[in-house]
Amino acid sequence: MGELWQDLKFGCRILIRYPRFATVAILMLAIGIGSNAAIFSVMNAVLLRPLPISNPDRVVLIWETDPNRGVQRGTVALPEVLDWREQTHVFDELSAYRTLFFTLTGNSEPEQIYGGQVSANFFHLLGVNPILGRGFLTEEQQPGNEQVTILSYGLWQRRYGANRAIIGSAIALNGRSYVVVGVTPPGFSLFGSTRDDQLWVPFAYQRADLDRLDHEVTVFARLKDGIPVAEAQAEMAVVLARLKQEYPNFDQRNGVRVVRFEDDLVRGLGPAVILLMIAVALLLLIVCANVANLTLARNAVREREMAIRAAVGAGAGRIFRQILTESLLLALIGGGLGILFAYVGLTVLRAELAPEGVYRSIRHPDWIGIDGTVLWFTLGVSLLTGVVFAMAPAFQIFRAALHDPLKEGGRGSSGGRRSRLLRSALVVCEVAVSLILLVGAGLLSRSLVALLSEDMGFNPAHLLTMQVWLPQWRYASGGPVASFYDQLLTQVNQLPGVKSASAVNFLPLTGWVDYCNFDIAGRARPPSGQEFTSQFRVVDQRYLATMGVPIKKGRDFQSYDGPNTAGVAIINEALARRYWPTEDPIGK
Amino acid sequence: MKAELAARGPAWPTPASKDLAPAAIRLRNLSKVFFTDELETHALSGIDLEIQEGEFVSVAGPSGCGKSTLLSILGLLDSPTAGEYWIHSKAVANLSISERTRIRNREIGFIFQAFNLIGDLTVFENVELPLTYRSMPAGERKQRVMEVLERVEMGRRAKHYPAQLSGGQQQRVAVARALAGQPAILLADEPTGNLDSKNSEAVIALLRQLHREGATICMVTHDPRYASTAERTIHLLDGRVVEVAAAARATHA
Numbered sequence: 001m002g003e004l005w006q007d008l009k010f011g012c013r014i015l016i017r018y019p020r021f022a023t024v025a026i027l028m029l030a031i032g033i034g035s036n037a038a039i040f041s042v043m044n045a046v047l048l049r050p051l052p053i054s055n056p057d058r059v060v061l062i063w064e065t066d067p068n069r070g071v072q073r074g075t076v077a078l079p080e081v082l083d084w085r086e087q088t089h090v091f092d093e094l095s096a097y098r099t100l101f102f103t104l105t106g107n108s109e110p111e112q113i114y115g116g117q118v119s120a121n122f123f124h125l126l127g128v129n130p131i132l133g134r135g136f137l138t139e140e141q142q143p144g145n146e147q148v149t150i151l152s153y154g155l156w157q158r159r160y161g162a163n164r165a166i167i168g169s170a171i172a173l174n175g176r177s178y179v180v181v182g183v184t185p186p187g188f189s190l191f192g193s194t195r196d197d198q199l200w201v202p203f204a205y206q207r208a209d210l211d212r213l214d215h216e217v218t219v220f221a222r223l224k225d226g227i228p229v230a231e232a233q234a235e236m237a238v239v240l241a242r243l244k245q246e247y248p249n250f251d252q253r254n255g256v257r258v259v260r261f262e263d264d265l266v267r268g269l270g271p272a273v274i275l276l277m278i279a280v281a282l283l284l285l286i287v288c289a290n291v292a293n294l295t296l297a298r299n300a301v302r303e304r305e306m307a308i309r310a311a312v313g314a315g316a317g318r319i320f321r322q323i324l325t326e327s328l329l330l331a332l333i334g335g336g337l338g339i340l341f342a343y344v345g346l347t348v349l350r351a352e353l354a355p356e357g358v359y360r361s362i363r364h365p366d367w368i369g370i371d372g373t374v375l376w377f378t379l380g381v382s383l384l385t386g387v388v389f390a391m392a393p394a395f396q397i398f399r400a401a402l403h404d405p406l407k408e409g410g411r412g413s414s415g416g417r418r419s420r421l422l423r424s425a426l427v428v429c430e431v432a433v434s435l436i437l438l439v440g441a442g443l444l445s446r447s448l449v450a451l452l453s454e455d456m457g458f459n460p461a462h463l464l465t466m467q468v469w470l471p472q473w474r475y476a477s478g479g480p481v482a483s484f485y486d487q488l489l490t491q492v493n494q495l496p497g498v499k500s501a502s503a504v505n506f507l508p509l510t511g512w513v514d515y516c517n518f519d520i521a522g523r524a525r526p527p528s529g530q531e532f533t534s535q536f537r538v539v540d541q542r543y544l545a546t547m548g549v550p551i552k553k554g555r556d557f558q559s560y561d562g563p564n565t566a567g568v569a570i571i572n573e574a575l576a577r578r579y580w581p582t583e584d585p586i587g588k
Numbered sequence: 589m590k591a592e593l594a595a596r597g598p599a600w601p602t603p604a605s606k607d608l609a610p611a612a613i614r615l616r617n618l619s620k621v622f623f624t625d626e627l628e629t630h631a632l633s634g635i636d637l638e639i640q641e642g643e644f645v646s647v648a649g650p651s652g653c654g655k656s657t658l659l660s661i662l663g664l665l666d667s668p669t670a671g672e673y674w675i676h677s678k679a680v681a682n683l684s685i686s687e688r689t690r691i692r693n694r695e696i697g698f699i700f701q702a703f704n705l706i707g708d709l710t711v712f713e714n715v716e717l718p719l720t721y722r723s724m725p726a727g728e729r730k731q732r733v734m735e736v737l738e739r740v741e742m743g744r745r746a747k748h749y750p751a752q753l754s755g756g757q758q759q760r761v762a763v764a765r766a767l768a769g770q771p772a773i774l775l776a777d778e779p780t781g782n783l784d785s786k787n788s789e790a791v792i793a794l795l796r797q798l799h800r801e802g803a804t805i806c807m808v809t810h811d812p813r814y815a816s817t818a819e820r821t822i823h824l825l826d827g828r829v830v831e832v833a834a835a836a837r838a839t840h841a
Contacts, residue, residue, distance in 0.1 A: 003720060006713075013708045308704045311665060312718040312765065313693020315686055406665070406704055 007325035014302075014326055015333075021298050022330070025291045029334025032287030033385060034341030035280045037370070037378040041346055043273045044374060045367035046266055052188045054127020055222075060229060061264050062094075062219040062236060065255040069515055069533050072257060073264075076219050078203065079210040080243070081119075084219070087239045090232040092224050095119040096203060096217040101469040104199075105172040108159060112469055113198040115173075120202050123150070123184075125222050132156075133167040133182030136202045146204030149173065150182040152189075155198040173201070175473040191265075192363025212247060220261065233258040252528045265363055279440060282433050288385055289430040292392040295327070296423050299393045307405040320394045327390035328383060335382030342378075343370050392422055457572070458508065459548030462499075465507055478563070489540060502546040505538045520579060521588060534575055544570065554586045610677040612773055612804040613639040613662060618671030618681075620657055620827075631657040632827045635671070639806055641772070644799040646818035647808045654827040655808040656777055662806060663696050663775045664688040676772070693721050697766030701778035703758040705750040711737070711761050712746040718769040736764040740794065756787030763794055774798065776807040780814055792817055 015022040050056055062084070064074035078096055085094045095118060102115045116122075120136040123129070130150060140148050149171065151160070160166045170177045178201065189196050203217075223232055236256045244250050263270075299306070309319055350365050468488070475481045485503050492501040506512040517531040526532065541557040543549075552573065561568050576585045620632040631654045639645050647655050660666035661673065664680060673681040675695060680688070697718075698704075705714045712733055719729045737743045740760040750758055759779060766774055776795065780788035792814050799805050807818060815821045823831040 003723070006720065010708065017708060304704065305706050305708075308706055309717065309721075310689070311663070311692060311698050311704070313689060313721040313769070314717075315689040315721070318721055406698075406700055406702070 003321075004325065007322050008329060010322070011326040011329040015330070018298055021294055025294055025330055026334045026337060028287045028290055029331055029382075029385065030337035030341055032280075032284040032338070033331070033335045033378060033381055034338030034345070036277075036284055036381050037335075037338055037342035037374055038345045038349070039273070039276050039280045040377045040381075041342065041368050041370065041374045042349070043277055044371075044377075045364050045369075046269050046273050048373070049364075049367055051190070051262060051265075052128070052185070053190075056262055057260065058092075058223040058225070059126065059261040060221050060223060060232065060258050061261050062221055063257045063259065064215065065257050066251065066253070066515075067255070068251075068253055068530060069535075071515075074254075075215045076217055077210070077212045077215050078205065078217055079207065079212050081217060081219050082207060082210075083243055084236070084239060087242070088232075088235055090224055090227045090235045091221040093121050093125040094219060094221045095122045095125045097122060097220055098217045099197070100201070102173045102199065103175070103469070103471050104159070105175070107171075111159075113155070114196065116197040116200045117203055118200050122200070122220070123182075125220055126190075128184060128188055130182035131185045132164060133180070135182060136200075140202045141204050143204045143206060146202050147176060147178045148181045148202065149178040150184060150200045151180055152184050152196065152198045153186040154196065156183045173199070174471045189364070192365075212250065221258075229258055229260060249528075253530070279437060282437050284381070284385060285388075286430050286433050286437075288389045289426045289433070291330070292389040293423055293426050293430075295389060295393045296396055296426075299323075299396060304405040311406060320390075323394050324387065324390045327393075328386035331382045331386030331389070332379075334385075335378050338382075339370060339375070339378055342374075346370065392426060396422055456508070457549060461548075463547070467507075468503075485540060489542070493542075500542055500546040502542040503540045504543055508537075508547075532579060534571075536569075553584075610641075611638040611674070612641040612643070612676060613637070613806070614672075614674040614677075616672040618661065618668045618673060620654070620661060620666070621669045630827050632661070632668070635827075635829055637822065637829065639773075639804060641676075641804050642799075642802050643820065644795075644803075644805045644818045645807070646815040646821045647806065647824060648810060648812065648815040648821050649824035651810070653824040655810075655824055657827075658824065659775055659777050659806065659808050662773075663698055664692050693718055694769065695772045697769060697771035697774045699759070699762050699766050699774065699776040699779045701781035703750070703755070703762045703782070705758055705761055705765075707750050709749075710746065711742060711748050711750070711753070714750065714761060715765045715768050718765065722769065732768055733764075736767045737761075739767070740764045754787075755783050756790060759783060759787065759791050760794070763791065767798070772804060774803050774805045776805065778808055778810070780809065780811065788814070 051059075053059060062076065063072065064076050064080075065072055066074050075098070076096075081094060081096045085091075088094070097116055097118050100115050100117050102113050104111050104113055118136070119125075120138045120141050123135040129135075131153065133150070136148065136150070139145055151166070156162060156166060166180050167182070168179065170179050172178075191197070221232075223229070233256075236258055240254075240256050244252055306319060309322070314322070346368055350368055470481055470484060475484060489501050489503060492498055495501075506514065513535045514537070515533055516536050517533045519525055520532055539557070541559055541561065544551065544556055551570075554570070557568065557570065571585060579585070580588065615635050615637040618632060618635040618637075619630065622629040622631055635658065647658060649655050657666065661668050664683075668681055671681065672679060675691065680691060683691070705711075706717070709717070715733045715737060716729055719732060724732070734743060734746070737746055740763055742757060742760050742764060745753060745757065745761075750761070753761065759782070763779075774795070779791050779795070783791060788811075795805055795807065796817060805818070807814070809815050819834065821831075821833045822829055823833065
């Protein structure tokens with residue numbers, strides 16, 4: 001311990017003695033280690049941090065697939081879930097879930113919040129126990145008993161002041177009274193802070209009344225212990241085939257896909273984050289080579305010192321420990337500064353990923369930050385970095401002749417051939433790794449440029465969006481809904497600075513889509529599974545003009561188009577090419 | 589000093605009489621050749637040499653005759669190309685690096701022309717260095733360092749850095765460092781080479797005193813005044829021993 005203290009003391013003196021070297025090396029290390037810490041923090045949030053549920057590796061989602069429409073993550077009809085529950089053996093439990101938008105009124109300002117409608121066993125399936133109250137009961141799925149709700153911890157804290165007496169109290173949701181029966185634990189968040197459910201209500205249904213064509217729920221399931229996803233997938237395929245025979249009206253080409261919930265959440269992001277991690281690791285390698293080169297240059301003037309140490313009895317291990325201590329000291333200071341850099345970088349990144357931000361693929365931007373795991377990682381990386389860039393100077397010193405530097409006028413600096421070779425080798429490695437990074441960055445930039453120059457079909461410049469959800473209890477039918485939007489859009493269009501305002505049921509690029517099958521006049525209806533089909537959106541007459549979508553042929557919607565006139569639709573070029581490759585679709 | 593040398597350990601006991609003692613240093617047909625791309629330089633050729641324990645030997649000769657190379661080999665800083673080398677009857681020419689390091693630390697003390705103190709360490713830390721590498725307890729280390737510093741009259745400069753000392757003072761610190769480990773053999777490579785005559789005299793007087801106390805000393809010098817201080821002077825020329833001359837007066841007690 002005493003020797004370590006001596007080495008540390010000496011290491012500090014050396015840093016002070018060579019301030020330019022120390023500054024440059026520490027800054028380089030801070031950038032290298034800091035970027036690793038920052039990206040690791042993202043990886044930790046996206047890939048490593050376990051979901052706040054019990055045994056998350058056994059929780060899967062079951063999606064319906066529709067090859068005819070290219071759908072891989074299709075929602076499911078509730079009756080199917082009930083059938084699957086009865087006919088499968090690989091799952092402990094199955095549960096249905098769908099997102100709802102609630103208007104919460106009552107003790108404070110009205111607000112619109114995300115919520116979930118779930119099967120009674122939903123929280124049990126996830127292994128989540130309310131910290132207050134209880135979960136849903138099976139009988140609360142009976143119509144008439146369903147007006148109960150479970151609050152998220154955040155909503156309970158924020159809106160109800162963490163009042164424990166909230167259990168058993170009634171709150172107003174969408175104008176109806178619901179009794180609070182439970183509060184979820186803090187940190188329970190399935191889909192992340194970008195779209196956190198703030199409360200949950202149970203499904204209530206009579207099985208006989210359910211519609212098999214009403215595909216609107218996401219299916220959660222918990223695999224039995226030891227059952228792999230592939231086995232579940234195989235059994236689901238058998239069950240689906242049986243159900244297709246039982247219900248001929250069911251789309252015969254539809255399939256199912258069982259996927260781990262964790263994998264589904266990070267779909268597409270995992271490889272990108274890992275690639276980024278590799279890139280910053282390569283960057284750190286370059287930094288190591290750079291610092292090693294600087295250290296070699298500095299050690300050239302310390303060769304005599306090392307020779308003296310060796311002459312008075314320092315063994316190779318002892319000298320290496322001295323070099324290592326100095327390198328680790330440098331790396332730890334760089335790592336400390338790197339954490340600061342990472343903190344600043346992540347603060348900026350989090351702001352970009354916030355719920356109001358434009359990029360919502362990262363579910364939990366709030367998990368991105370400097371926590372214990374990231375600090376341990378950074379410490380590990382710093383120590384490893386210290387060891388790596390200590391290697392070259394140690395090699396140089398071990399190979400140096402002892403007697404030369406000790407002579408009067410002997411070389412105090414090493415211009416030795418070996419040293420030059422070592423430094424050249426490091427430079428070659430740096431250039432090689434830099435080249436890999438540059439090529440990677442170049443390809444990435446090219447993809448980015450291609451992406452940015454991709455024609456989205458609309459002009460996003462100066463385009464603002466907002467979401468409005470009309471409660472069904474007040475706007476049950478089409479008339480009042482249309483009237484509301486008419487009034488809203490008329491007033492918004494009159495606002496100063498507004499060039500044009502319109503409405504659409506699902507914004508583009510949000511992932512929310514709806515599909516419809518259609519017939520084409522003069523053509524026979526295709527067999528099941530090969531129907532004419534398309535995504536569709538319901539828009540108001542100013543939508544295309546507001547979005548800057550050009551009309552290539554035909555006309556835009558007009559104010560006179562409506563429920564009392566002949567139905568009209570505008571299709572895109574892709575649909576026209578697909579179904580009318582040699583004809584003019586206008587008027588069809 | 590004699591008592592301290594006796595306390596070195598059981599491997600190399602202090603002999604009862606000089607005649608019965610094994611040689612502190614023995615070389616047989618030792619040679620050293622430096623190879624460069626196209627050139628072979630014979631720095632030492634067929635050196636036979638014995639230095640008895642407690643003997644003070646000087647090595648003299650013109651520049652480039654191989655004095656410093658010989659001292660480097662004697663100090664295990666360099667290896668001979670051929671020949672044999674014993675320290676206290678132990679063959680050391682082909683020892684492992686770690687064994688050579690151990691012998692350097694425990695059995696050999698170096699005094700260099702260029703002082704070779706580490707500029708970033710204080711006087712105390714410089715002298716402490718060989719003891720640190722011996723993993724000696726801190727208390728014992730401190731006591732030993734202060735003893736040798738007092739001995740070379742540098743005790744009050746313990747916290748100074750080498751750059752704050754004169755050349756003579758630096759060489760005295762270097763002597764203190766060489767003595768701190770209580771080595772069996774002191775090797776001095778032109779110890780007066782960078783000193784004025786006053787400081788040179790002081791350093792030589794110190795070496796003489798150490799010799800009187802029983803130290804085995806081998807000193808390289810090109811200065812005949814100081815060479816004659818030793819009991820025996822070995823003259824080298826072109827890497828060969830050309831003459832061994834006994835001094836006019838023996839200094840050993």
